[in-house]
Amino acid sequence: MSTLFFHNVRIIDPASNRDAPGTLTVRDGLIAELDAPSAPEGAHSIDGQGAVLAPGLVDMRADLGEPGFEYREDVETGARAAVAGGVTTLAVLPNTVPVIDDPALVQHLKERGNDTGMITIHPYGALTKGCEGKETAELGLLQEVGAVAFTDGTRTIADTKQLRNLLSYARFMDGLIVQHPEDPSLARGACATSGPLATRLGLPQVPAAAEAILIARDIRIVEMTGGRLHFAHVSTAEGLDLIRKAKAKGLSITCDTAPPYFLLTEETIGDFRTYAKLSPPLRNATDRDAVLAALADGTIDAIASDHAPADADDKRLPFAQARAGGIGLVTLLSATLASGLDLLNALRLITSAPANVLRIDAGTLSIGAKADLCLFAPEQSWVVESGKLPGRAQNTPFDGETMPGKVLRTFRHGIEVYTAGTVA
Amino acid sequence: MPDSSSPLRHLLGIEGLNEGQILPILDLAESYALLSRSRSAPREALRGRTLINLFFEDSTRTRTSFELAGKRLGADVINMTVATSSVNKGETLLDTAATLNAMRCDLLVVRHAQSGAPALLAQKVEASVINAGDGMHEHPTQALLDALTIRRHLGTLSGLTVAICGDIGHSRVARSNIHLLSALGSTIRLVGPPTLLPGAMAGLGNGNVTIHHTMEEALAGADVVMSLRLQKERMGSGLVPSAREYFRFFGLNRKRLALAQPNALVMHPGPMNRGVEIASNVADSPQSVISEQVEMGVAVRMAVLDRLARGRRPS
Numbered sequence: 001m002s003t004l005f006f007h008n009v010r011i012i013d014p015a016s017n018r019d020a021p022g023t024l025t026v027r028d029g030l031i032a033e034l035d036a037p038s039a040p041e042g043a044h045s046i047d048g049q050g051a052v053l054a055p056g057l058v059d060m061r062a063d064l065g066e067p068g069f070e071y072r073e074d075v076e077t078g079a080r081a082a083v084a085g086g087v088t089t090l091a092v093l094p095n096t097v098p099v100i101d102d103p104a105l106v107q108h109l110k111e112r113g114n115d116t117g118m119i120t121i122h123p124y125g126a127l128t129k130g131c132e133g134k135e136t137a138e139l140g141l142l143q144e145v146g147a148v149a150f151t152d153g154t155r156t157i158a159d160t161k162q163l164r165n166l167l168s169y170a171r172f173m174d175g176l177i178v179q180h181p182e183d184p185s186l187a188r189g190a191c192a193t194s195g196p197l198a199t200r201l202g203l204p205q206v207p208a209a210a211e212a213i214l215i216a217r218d219i220r221i222v223e224m225t226g227g228r229l230h231f232a233h234v235s236t237a238e239g240l241d242l243i244r245k246a247k248a249k250g251l252s253i254t255c256d257t258a259p260p261y262f263l264l265t266e267e268t269i270g271d272f273r274t275y276a277k278l279s280p281p282l283r284n285a286t287d288r289d290a291v292l293a294a295l296a297d298g299t300i301d302a303i304a305s306d307h308a309p310a311d312a313d314d315k316r317l318p319f320a321q322a323r324a325g326g327i328g329l330v331t332l333l334s335a336t337l338a339s340g341l342d343l344l345n346a347l348r349l350i351t352s353a354p355a356n357v358l359r360i361d362a363g364t365l366s367i368g369a370k371a372d373l374c375l376f377a378p379e380q381s382w383v384v385e386s387g388k389l390p391g392r393a394q395n396t397p398f399d400g401e402t403m404p405g406k407v408l409r410t411f412r413h414g415i416e417v418y419t420a421g422t423v424a
Numbered sequence: 425m426p427d428s429s430s431p432l433r434h435l436l437g438i439e440g441l442n443e444g445q446i447l448p449i450l451d452l453a454e455s456y457a458l459l460s461r462s463r464s465a466p467r468e469a470l471r472g473r474t475l476i477n478l479f480f481e482d483s484t485r486t487r488t489s490f491e492l493a494g495k496r497l498g499a500d501v502i503n504m505t506v507a508t509s510s511v512n513k514g515e516t517l518l519d520t521a522a523t524l525n526a527m528r529c530d531l532l533v534v535r536h537a538q539s540g541a542p543a544l545l546a547q548k549v550e551a552s553v554i555n556a557g558d559g560m561h562e563h564p565t566q567a568l569l570d571a572l573t574i575r576r577h578l579g580t581l582s583g584l585t586v587a588i589c590g591d592i593g594h595s596r597v598a599r600s601n602i603h604l605l606s607a608l609g610s611t612i613r614l615v616g617p618p619t620l621l622p623g624a625m626a627g628l629g630n631g632n633v634t635i636h637h638t639m640e641e642a643l644a645g646a647d648v649v650m651s652l653r654l655q656k657e658r659m660g661s662g663l664v665p666s667a668r669e670y671f672r673f674f675g676l677n678r679k680r681l682a683l684a685q686p687n688a689l690v691m692h693p694g695p696m697n698r699g700v701e702i703a704s705n706v707a708d709s710p711q712s713v714i715s716e717q718v719e720m721g722v723a724v725r726m727a728v729l730d731r732l733a734r735g736r737r738p739s
Contacts, residue, residue, distance in 0.1 A: 129665075135660050135662070136662050136664070136665040138666050138669040139665065139669075140669050140673050141668070141669050141672060144672075161662070165619050165662035166662070168619050169617055169618060169619045169663070169664075169665075171618045171637060172617050172673065173673075225618070
């Protein structure tokens with residue numbers, strides 16, 4: 001295998017708190033050396049022209065549509081969207097058809113990722129068989145073959161005793177359970193957050209408190225069982241306050257959010273724009289600001305793309321009937337930079353921090369690590385244009401927005417898998 | 425609490441019994457085991473006594489074992505299997521007690537799905553009550569027969585490390601064994617998935633109990649490994665996902681057994697689910713004393729019946 005030598009780059013590695021110019025040498029697909037003064041003999045030299053060289057991004061929550069919904073996205077098209085956004089490692093949701101509740105399916109998905117040559121997939125295992133919320137899935141067997149954590153996707157574990165059993169059971173294998181934090185009975189049939197906008201538009205509403213109600217219960221169950229729980233796409237001030245307090249108590253609780261919840265508000269729905277229909281729904285400005293504050297103070301552990309592909313026909317429906325969710329892979333880096341955090345801390349939330357939550361080897365530039373790299377120009381901006389984005393699904397809630405940070409080149413295991421301007 | 429010299433009126437559980445009460449039962453059982461083997465049990469010991477097996481829960485082994493124990497000692501043995509209706513259980517139980525008193529029953533062996541049912545009966549009947557398993561509470565004769573089996577092989581019941589594996593939380597066998605083994609000075613390691621092994625179990629057994637969630641940790645260096653039956657209804661109830669996952673992580677197999685002492689005893693109260701909680705090649709291995717447990721069961725029950733009947737005898 002060839003040797004790569006990156007120079008004239010600003011190397012940012014949040015895992016080691018590094019943000020400094022330097023050089024990086026890749027040998028046989030692994031990071032071999034930092035700050036070597038000159039290119040090794042026979043190395044292929046890459047002049048970064050002052051751009052940032054960071055670990056390939058780690059996305060802890062993406063739906064790639066496969067198996068079962070390939071008309072929306074599949075592993076191949078999802079991988080193209082991922083690497084165009086600098087993402088090389090993805091935790092992929094299990095609520096597919098069939099549901100990822102069998103060890104063979106976990107292995108299959110991992111292989112599908114490797115087959116693309118572009119991304120590494122860490123499949124989530126289903127938390128309950130068929131993601132039906134009834135019988136516990138074979139968490140131990142799933143974890144043994146590589147399931148990274150367990151979730152029923154956007155289905156909440158509603159039954160309190162069941163959640164207790166799941167958190168308790170997973171302790172023997174130190175398994176991580178990921179919950180969609182929304183009281184399902186309050187949320188039933190709803191498609192927007194309670195408030196003036198939903199009232200004016202006449203949309204079925206779920207109170208923002210549906211999130212805090214569930215989080216409060218779940219924290220209490222974590223306290224009772226000692227299990228590990230992660231709340232996905234947290235989006236309200238009240239929910240974040242509860243998590244902040246639970247963390248201060250030392251409970252094994254982590255959480256992530258997704259870019260729409262710190263960059264957009266329910267106003268994005270405007271005149272029934274279904275691309276802004278998400279699950280959980282977009283909130284008001286107070287909640288958005290609380291999410292930004294929680295990113296800054298460390299309450300939120302990671303930012304996930306929450307990539308939820310939909311076909312045009314899934315979205316060309318009356319708002320309440322349209323499919324919820326937006327794509328997010330290609331905009332993950334830019335949206336994270338738009339949070340206003342400094343580069344090092346912004347990148348942490350999409351590299352080493354999610355890798356730590358999931359306990360996977362990714363998102364660092366340490367010597368010997370797989371050379372998954374993202375070279376990007378933080379000061380260049382671009383316009384998000386639905387219809388022209390890499391990947392199959394085009395349902396971005398950021399359509400028309402100008403975003404900071406342009407991914408120039410992406411490498412996986414030392415192999416270039418994306419070059420700006422060359423991929424349609 | 426009765427001291428070792430006072431005769432036992434009932435045997436409702438092991439909790440509260442001391443060494444001085446337990447060891448004489450084991451000694452007597454030991455002699456009955458030898459007499460049974462030589463086909464020379466004393467047929468007159470319980471002559472004229474009436475033993476009723478009152479089973480509110482299906483059981484073949486335990487009932488047969490008590491029946492045989494009673495018959496080998498010459499008692500008149502009656503088996504009553506009572507169909508339980510879900511309603512009016514309490515009322516039925518007390519009505520039954522009145523009936524039994526009228527029949528002048530001497531020894532009453534009771535199995536019931538509800539914890540505490542034998543204790544309730546004991547308050548109302550003239551007979552001596554022997555708990556043959558009540559709910560998730562106790563199964564004292566099982567613990568005694570396990571102890572006798574262990575002592576015959578290892579020569580002692582003190583200073584041992586005993587691993588009890590599986591569905592501890594629902595197990596009356598585990599509770600009785602914890603009480604007995606800790607009373608005699610052994611250390612007990614409990615192992616199972618957290619859903620089947622509540623942390624509060626560590627509070628039983630006077631500080632001699634530790635909780636584990638991997639077989640490897642619990643079995644390391646153990647002198648005795650007890651495997652418990654996993655009830656089928658635990659699957660699908662959120663406690664255990666499947667039999668194959670249970671066997672993979674909590675099944676007693678050869679590799680795990682190899683971590684215990686070289687001649688560690690393998691025990692199981694039966695009936696076994698082969699390939700669920702125990703591998704066949706372990707159940708049938710030379711280290712397995714599972715059949716001997718059954719044999720000692722009859723001997724222990726003879727001893728218990730004898731001692732309780734003696735306590736009733738007018739001096």
